[in-house]
Amino acid sequence: MSPVDHWVGTELIALRAAGLYRARRLVTGGRGVNQMVDGVHYVNFCSNDYLDLASDPRLATAAYRALTLFGTGSGAAPLVSGYNVEHARLEEELADFLRCPRVLLFSSGWAANLGILRAVLRRGDLLVADELNHASLIDGGRLSRADYRRVAHCNVKAFADALAADAGDVRRVLVVSDSVFSMDGDLADLPGLLRVANDFGATVMIDDAHGFGVLGEHGTGAPEYWFSQESTTSFFPEIYVATLGKALGVSGAFVAGSESLIEYLIQRARTWVFSTAPPPALAAAARVALNIVRTEPERRRLLFDRVRRFREGAAAMGLPLSASVTPIQPLILGAPQRAVALSRFLLDRGYMVVAIRPPTVPPGTCRLRITLTAAHTNAQIDGLIMALSDGLRSLRGAA
Ligand SMILES: *Cc1c(COP(=O)(O)O)cnc(C)c1O
Helix, strand or coil: CCHHHHHHHHHHHHHHHCCCCCCCCCEEEEECCEEEECCEEEEECCCCCCCCCCCCHHHHHHHHHHHHHHCCCCCCCHHHHHCCHHHHHHHHHHHHHHCCCEEEEECCHHHHHHHHHHHHCCCCCEEEEECCCCHHHHHHHHHHCCEEEEECCCCHHHHHHHHHHHCCCCCCEEEEEECECCCCCCECCHHHHHHHHHHCCCEEEEECCCCCCCCCCCCCCHHHHHHHHHHHHHHCCCEEEEECCCCCCCCCEEEEECHHHHHHHHHHCHHHHCCCCCCHHHHHHHHHHHHHHHHCCHHHHHHHHHHHHHHHHHHHCCCCECCCCCCEEEEEEECHHHHHHHHHHHHHCCEECCEECCCCCCCCCEEEEEECCCCCCHHHHHHHHHHHHHHHHHHHHHC
């Protein structure tokens, strides 16, 4: 055995023993919610393609036009020669949509969160974060070397207590939270966070990966959900991150903020400065996606009709629903083996819902993370509920 095999080998054995071993599923065809995995058709209930834009031919057409004009790759980092007119237009259109001064594109949400946190915080600063924040915010916080306070989930008082205890004598204080928690679908109390941050002179950074395009009448995301679009400008978080790979159906991410924040990130966000700019074709596709988010609000209505149908049907069958009102609908099952068994049962019935286990979620809270999209039919949703109900019954029988 080579040294590296020795390093990782024992860990792999331990993961298998704990029921935490993971494997990819190979998508071999299909589009939208109808996916072919290893040659078999499934209805996908675990993507983040909430508005069904990832397979929209209008996005593909725009991407193709940009591919023929500019080629596949941007060729360089954005400060070198990779910054393309498609990137610039997308940034302007996003800023206009959000009514904020400026936007900067990143190649992923991971890159955005790491780059921003590392750039704006230093040793001795204070970062107060929800304990269920996305892994990229946790790693970004560590990378920043700021003092990291992890506080109880969705608990504004816990934020206030952490700020009261520690905010006094440090230089910069940042409150950071997901807006929609990716594995639970619940919402951070944005008004509460902005209020306590204001009380302690802290800045707020919000990761709206699952809210952007989905929440609010206009789809501008969590700030609109909480404040209505007219007043969002006065309540907009100082640092707002969202991704283009979820509701927008493409790939990449952006940060929205002030003129000087964006200028500073252009100088200092290392994941942006030292990374190849995304393909112009992705920006071209995202521009079309943004336009659809703007002009086809019926997609959001359909999406939330689906959410309602799922919740009502699941409640009628006595399924263990959470309180989530978003398209993310977790079914908490506890032990990893239960989540895996139910996921397998659903696969046999033609439904794809992957089991979520630690470290993605805390131990003992393994789950199926069901996501609804605008493209699911009522029959597919009703079929999933029946399969879940049968699957849970067979789990009980086996236990
Ligand atoms: C998906 C996600 C990210 C990462 O974005 P990518 O573009 O996929 O790297 C960051 N934050 C949250 C809350 C997410 O759900």
